[in-house]
Amino acid sequence: MSFVSVRDIWQSYDGRPILERVNLDVDEGEFVSIVGASGCGKSTFLRLLLAEERPTKGEIRIDGGEPAQEPNPERGVVFQRYSVFPHMTVRENIVAAEAFKTRLGFLGRAARRAALARADETLERIGLSHVAGAYPATLSGGMQQRLAIGQALTARPRILLLDEPFGALDPGTRLAMHDFLVELRGETAMTVFMVTHDLEEGFKLGDRVLVFDKPRWDPHDPNAWGATITYDFNARDGGIPFQPRDAFDNIGERDVA
Known part of the structure; x- marks a missing residue:
């Protein structure tokens, strides 16, 4: 099948x-x-x-x-126009993708620490580690699209x-x-x-x-x-x-x- x-x-x-x-x-x-x-x-x-x-x-x-x-x-999705959470920092956008995988939609203290570490690894891989604390509105369109892709892939x-x-x-x-x-x-x-x-x-x-x-x-x-x-x-x-x-x-x- x-x-x-x-x-x-x-x-x-x-x-x-x-x-x-x-x-x-x-x-x-x-x-x-x-x-x-x-x-x-x-x-x-x-x-x-x-x-x-x-x-x-x-x-x-x-x-x-x-x-x-x-x-x-x-089902994860990345559209042609970037779609990230504007009220969250770059790092928090990546962590949010992990939280979505949980049944209640949030992470406990230990899980959040581990998710933050993984988020930093992801940001390094997609070339956004230097703007981890910035908000999406301050990024270029290409950088926002990289963030959207990283977020979708993080959710696995x-x-x-x-x-x-x-x-x-x-x-x-x-x-x-x-x-x-x-x-x-x-x-x-x-x-x-x-x-x-x-x-x-x-x-x-x-x-x-x-x-x-x-x-x-x-x-x-x-x-x-x-x-x-x-x-x-x-x-x-x-x-x-x-x-x-x-x-x-x-x-x-x-x-x-």
Whole structure:
């Protein structure tokens, strides 16, 4: 049984289809990169995985459980725009990520001391140790994004969802964060889904690269159809593609979700 099971997912907004017939099986510990043109539903798919949205049709199951009704601690997320706690210092933002893992949402005295020590190690690894006592508003956008990534990784969710997480970073920092993500993934065996517009980055980090696209196109009504997974590449075997997806084979009249 696959760890993440996506079955016949459709998503529409105000009757406008965004995703159609999305089916996917992902093993635990896999890193899945997601690429495709702007507006083809990549971020929508991440929100569905996060359970921030419910699909119009179909279901997503994690480890055989019931479909989630809302986001929960087993799913961590980093969006394209950084999202950290503005009222907490940089160090406290990292510690907060550990507190989220506890049942009551806070740490005892001994646990907090240990979390502070681990937070300092994390900040050293992501290049923010020199601003540990600062507040996010005083940091550059790239530094805030590094903090958001460090915070999400510290929580060590079973599934990590990344939406263009490195777009605001300079090339050197971007490579350093690639290394940090690879190292932490090796330590935790978390399952990762990452949306990126950088195809090279997708193949570098991913075990698989999914291409989202619209296999059907109406020139008179570009929004008539939604996108699905059109290719599923094995990124660890020289980019050799698996068989193209056949989600739309043998379809006649328009199939409405």
